Amino acid sequence: MSRFLHVVAVPEAVATAVGMAPDPVTEDIPADHAPGRVLCADVIAGEDIPGFDRSIVDGFAVRAEDTAGSSESVPALLRCAGRVAMGHAAAGFSVANGGCVYIPTGGVLPKGANAVVMVENTEETGDMVLVKRPVSYGENILLHDDDYRRGAVVLPAGRRLSPRDAGVLAACGRTSVIVSKKPVVGIISTGNELVPVTATPGPGQVRDANASMLAAYLREYGCTPKFYGIVPDEHEAFETVISRALPECDVLLLSGGSSKDDRDMTARVVAGRGEVLVHGIAIAPGKPTIIGRIDGKPVFGLPGHPASAFVVFIVIVCPLLDRMLGQTKALLHTTRATLGDNIPSQKGREEYFRVRLVNGTAQPVFGKAGLLNTLVASDGLVRIPSGCEGLELGSEVDVILW
């Protein structure tokens, strides 16, 4: 008996998956460990940054008006009142009419000055300085709150932190940040023909590629993958592993078991322990996908072909993970490209076609289902909407980079 009860469109499948997401669980971690993690609370500037008006060049702090009209042939002549020392307030110095003060990059701007002339545009003769180029008001100066004003949002909640952000956190005096905990995602491969990576496949056998592929991507995505090995196409064995994995994981990914008989088994096991919410998605590749819930936890039955499993993972599972991580912007990047060939597609299903990018052209990677080489040969996917019978050579497309 087929349990392909009702094939749903991709947006409905995504909404079903995302609808199961528990709220992000937070934890406090050292700021320099935060890159790759998703921020769960805004980071607010506790003070103005940089906190004092400073020079952004080596030169002379001046009053801009004193340099007006100066040039190489007719320089302005200013009297130097001293030198600003790094790391100290410029107390004791001020720039008066016709005066200037030497200031290094990052030095505190002395009172009275409103611009800095680069040292390259000056010449020192004794305690006099020739200025050979005029500067405008505020030139070469960073004001005390130019970077961040006290109370400003420096990094918003929902942002996936980068190594650059770690530097900004340090500049803000933050040693720790509140991020979402990494969801633990259990990976179970099913199929009588599957053997571990370390085995030499016998006739009819294939190595388990999906578990490694999914785990690698999950790690990159900021989750913790957990392997539960290969399970034969047997109801009881499958149920036993699922029962063991459930309490240890936040999400379960089952791959394989998408041929009709197998699928029935996966669906029966999920239905027996919980509920099947979606059974078949109008997506290619990846139609025979199951979305279910057991003990309140999302469970996915992904198709066995590695490329299909990966497409479904990206299109359906990643939005759920985004929600669990509290991430506001999808991690996947897209780029515009011109299609280098026609791609035929069937109306009524959303198709994700593998393409290779060559100098701004998206070249379709044609190949039979089940090939691994198309995964390596492609740079990403072009989405063909369900109401579309294909895309024509020369059309502008978004390429989802993977």
Ligand code: AMP
């Ligand atoms: P299934 O979805 O179980 O019908 O499997 C479809 C195809 O994917 C079959 O050729 C399987 O051998 C293959 N397959 C299933 N699981 C995996 C896996 N974990 N790694 C590599 N190939 C797989």
Ligand code: MG
């Ligand atoms: Mg199978």
